[in-house]
Amino acid sequence: MASLSLLRQNHFFSATLPTRPKPKYASPPARVQMSLQQNAPTIAVVGVTGAVGQEFLSVLSDRDFPYSSIKMLASKRSAGRHLTFENKDYVVEELTAESFNGVDIALFSAGGSISKKFGPIAVDRGTIVVDNSSAFRMDENVPLVIPEVNPEAMENIKVGMGKGALIANPNCSTIICLMAATPLHRRAKVLRMVVSTYQAASGAGAAAMEELELQTREVLEGKPPTCNIFNRQYAFNLFSHNAPVLPNGYNEEEMKLVKETRKIWNDKDVKVTATCIRVPVMRAHAESVNLQFENPLDEDTARDILKNAPGVVVIDDRESNNFPTPLEVSNKDDVAVGRIRRDLSQDGNQGLDIFICGDQIRKGAALNAIQIAELLL
Amino acid sequence: MASLSLLRQNHFFSATLPTRPKPKYASPPARVQMSLQQNAPTIAVVGVTGAVGQEFLSVLSDRDFPYSSIKMLASKRSAGRHLTFENKDYVVEELTAESFNGVDIALFSAGGSISKKFGPIAVDRGTIVVDNSSAFRMDENVPLVIPEVNPEAMENIKVGMGKGALIANPNCSTIICLMAATPLHRRAKVLRMVVSTYQAASGAGAAAMEELELQTREVLEGKPPTCNIFNRQYAFNLFSHNAPVLPNGYNEEEMKLVKETRKIWNDKDVKVTATCIRVPVMRAHAESVNLQFENPLDEDTARDILKNAPGVVVIDDRESNNFPTPLEVSNKDDVAVGRIRRDLSQDGNQGLDIFICGDQIRKGAALNAIQIAELLL
Known part of the structure; x- marks a missing residue:
């Protein structure tokens, strides 16, 4: 995908910076520990071919996020494309209502109208949706969360509680x-x-x-x-x-x-x-x-x-x-x-x-x- | 000069804009009327090879600013260069104390240290200095003027009053x-x-x-x-x-x-x-x-x-x-x-x-x- 190469082209980013004092970044985040791999959640990435979708994959990998399976979902236009993620091949699937069967966590970044249509469908099927669009941010029943700021807003929502939920990611x-x-x-x-x-x-x-x-x-x-x-x-x-x-x-x-x-x-x-x-x-x-x-x-x-x-x-x-x-x-x-x-x-x-x-x-x-x-x- | 070509390269500027509504700009400024060319002031441009120095010349020409003569002044490094302005050839002269003899108005844009050194010299020789540096801006005896905003700050300073003066141009x-x-x-x-x-x-x-x-x-x-x-x-x-x-x-x-x-x-x-x-x-x-x-x-x-x-x-x-x-x-x-x-x-x-x-x-x-x-x- 063209987007991927651009997103990662080094010359736009720090790699080409002239030597100057490197800022001290905080230590890498603590890795999430899962005692048993079979308890790891099933994940779906909605909008996987977009800039944020691709970054979802990078971050999942960088943070060793535990998962037992991952579905790569996108529009019909992108369906059928091949992706390699963590040394495994995936085929991008077309997003449908059935996509969420058995999915614990769905990461959405495919625009507000896709979220509005498929977010509630996913919730009905017991999926917890983390939505990057603005569709539900101001909905008073949907927590709007920055984990360092207000984690308490979503403290009752957990994988394994047996029902779906929506959580909104704030605007950048x-x-x-x-x-x-x-x-x-x-x-x-x-x-x-x-x-x-x-x-x-x-x-x-x-x-x-x-x-x-x-x-x-x-x-x-x-x-x-x-x-x-x-x-x-x-x-x-x-x-x-x-x-x-x-x-x-x-x-x-x-x-x-x-x-x-x-x-x-x-x-x-x-x-x-x-x-x-x-x-x-x-x-x-x-x-x-x-x-x-x-x-x-x-x-x-x-x-x-x-x-x-x-x-x-x-x-x-x-x-x-x-x-x-x-x-x-x-x-x-x-x-x-x-x-x-x-x-x-x-x-x-x-x-x-x-x-x-x-x-x-x-x-x-x-x-x-x-x-x-x-x-x- | 490399700088000139860059400053005027159309492709950085509006010429290549896609068609969109053109803003209505105000009418061109009223031209300054001088009844007799021999009454027009003598001018010096200090720092004529710089970006602002070059723009001084463009603006003088665009506004039909009246002058009976114009001196092109710069550092020793640039002295000897040839310039064409309003169909006349000029040789850039090295800035010295003598440069201001007989000059009514000097437009300075050669940095603060040049202004600090040569501004008072020019004033002593009867020149009115309009200084684009920050050297004198906060001097309580020097008017700091935006003509649309506070022209009254310089109302007692005129060419022909028989003495020099400093006027500061504010920061961009x-x-x-x-x-x-x-x-x-x-x-x-x-x-x-x-x-x-x-x-x-x-x-x-x-x-x-x-x-x-x-x-x-x-x-x-x-x-x-x-x-x-x-x-x-x-x-x-x-x-x-x-x-x-x-x-x-x-x-x-x-x-x-x-x-x-x-x-x-x-x-x-x-x-x-x-x-x-x-x-x-x-x-x-x-x-x-x-x-x-x-x-x-x-x-x-x-x-x-x-x-x-x-x-x-x-x-x-x-x-x-x-x-x-x-x-x-x-x-x-x-x-x-x-x-x-x-x-x-x-x-x-x-x-x-x-x-x-x-x-x-x-x-x-x-x-x-x-x-x-x-x-x-």
């Missing part, structure tokens, strides 16, 4: 933002958050990444850029996020940050505004976040809190101007935070500015979903 | 931000402003633009990127602005936005915070700006105010998701504003979010300086 921008903001929120209570994003092509799928690469080649050759996915030049340019704009002037991507934050923090009063922008970067998002707190929080304490936060790495070297970049978090699990400083526009220590980078496909999607699946075991 | 990010924020500030008084920037390569000069292009070619070919200017990969990446970081955690670029806004608005109480980020875009900056007002200002009124603001064009079409992009303002005079919406995180109409794009070399530097020079006549 929300996950990346809250990975850094939550540890500070727990200490000082965030009253208001102003977010500006710098979002990668990957959020629009593998085809968007391919178009950014193609356009860049074309522009460098003096040719008009091919505009199939975004209908405008993306190479050497940036633009307001392509999600539909709502009557209030916010686009849907921005409203996800507003609403999902309230749900995940279980705090309907937290005030959030966001401006979401696509930048010509391949697969990691960046976010500039301004925080207002109820209680004072000085920048040194904030830095210590973030250094000790799970899944977060602090890169904040003022002297050498070394701060997080999307390139260095690409293909990494941890979210990187830097530019941690007292906000001069607020009194005392009532506010901070921070800058966050995180891999959109990994922690922004696939990794978070599989961490949710780990909580189910 | 400040100019672009305040072109849009000032008309709203005049109506509703800005109390606090949270800015996140998306800054182009051009702010670091022509060599940085060349490095971005070179790195992009290298990365696409799978080669390690050449890192001379920025010491890191810029292609398909972004990073915290390369200006030195101060003990308060802000970098110098960010503090310019904070301090210059206070000086230009003559309002030492306005609260500003900024996070300045470089993105892989060639020559136009974007800024996401969150505003808090003393008095309520609804979004429709704000849009009308901006539509009528000089030097500002509104691109704010929610239905077709058409908002400002750096590409379409490249090589343009006007600053474009869109995403104008009530900030949901503030009460009532006390706040707005807006998104601004402006050409860094043109309105962010050369055009603003030459508009200042026009006020001197």
Whole structure:
């Protein structure tokens, strides 16, 4: 698949970085232990040929996620393709209602309409669905979970409880933002958050990444850029996020940050505004976040809190101007935070500015979903 | 010069844009009328071989700026080069103290240390210096001027008054931000402003633009990127602005936005915070700006105010998701504003979010300086 080669091409990512101090990443996550392989769950990956679907497989493998069998599911168009995963050959099957018979956990990333149609079907057949689409995120009966942030929201849902359930994976921008903001929120209570994003092509799928690469080649050759996915030049340019704009002037991507934050923090009063922008970067998002707190929080304490936060790495070297970049978090699990400083526009220590980078496909999607699946075991 | 060809290569800019609605730009500026050519001022361009120096010449020509003679000045390294300007051949001269004899207006863009050394020398010889560096911006005796915003700051300085003077051109990010924020500030008084920037390569000069292009070619070919200017990969990446970081955690670029806004608005109480980020875009900056007002200002009124603001064009079409992009303002005079919406995180109409794009070399530097020079006549 074209998408796979692009997603893994080293030259877009850290491998070609010039020598600079390597950030200290947190230790690899503790492996899930299963005493008996026959107790391992049966898994289905829905949308396996997409960018996130492929990353589901990478993450399952990287984390030694236990499974007794795995079904590779996709649309009719992709059915019949061959895949190799952990030295075993698979044929991609067409997604149907029958696909979920005997499946314990289904990881969905095939778009909202597929989730809306097949999510409830899977649940009826006793499958626990971890859904990466926005279809059920704001449904009050569906937990919306970042495992480092609110695992308690899904504490009653387990494999083996004899019934299906839906769990929603938050939007990528929300996950990346809250990975850094939550540890500070727990200490000082965030009253208001102003977010500006710098979002990668990957959020629009593998085809968007391919178009950014193609356009860049074309522009460098003096040719008009091919505009199939975004209908405008993306190479050497940036633009307001392509999600539909709502009557209030916010686009849907921005409203996800507003609403999902309230749900995940279980705090309907937290005030959030966001401006979401696509930048010509391949697969990691960046976010500039301004925080207002109820209680004072000085920048040194904030830095210590973030250094000790799970899944977060602090890169904040003022002297050498070394701060997080999307390139260095690409293909990494941890979210990187830097530019941690007292906000001069607020009194005392009532506010901070921070800058966050995180891999959109990994922690922004696939990794978070599989961490949710780990909580189910 | 390599820089010139790069600056003008069409394929980076609007010429290759796919067909989309062309924004309505404001009418060309009124031409400066001089009754007698012999009364036209003598001009010197200091740093004429740089990106901004070259743009000084373009803008002088585009605006039919009157001059009786023009000196092309640069460092010893560039002296002796030949230039053609308005069908006349020039030899670039080495900048010395004597260069300013008989010069009415000197446009400086050769870095802070050249300005610090030669600015006062030029003033002593009766020259009015319009300086694009940061050397004198915060000097309380030097006006810091955006002609659409605070022309009154330099109202006593004119060519022909028989003595020299210094006038500072604000930093590019400040100019672009305040072109849009000032008309709203005049109506509703800005109390606090949270800015996140998306800054182009051009702010670091022509060599940085060349490095971005070179790195992009290298990365696409799978080669390690050449890192001379920025010491890191810029292609398909972004990073915290390369200006030195101060003990308060802000970098110098960010503090310019904070301090210059206070000086230009003559309002030492306005609260500003900024996070300045470089993105892989060639020559136009974007800024996401969150505003808090003393008095309520609804979004429709704000849009009308901006539509009528000089030097500002509104691109704010929610239905077709058409908002400002750096590409379409490249090589343009006007600053474009869109995403104008009530900030949901503030009460009532006390706040707005807006998104601004402006050409860094043109309105962010050369055009603003030459508009200042026009006020001197």
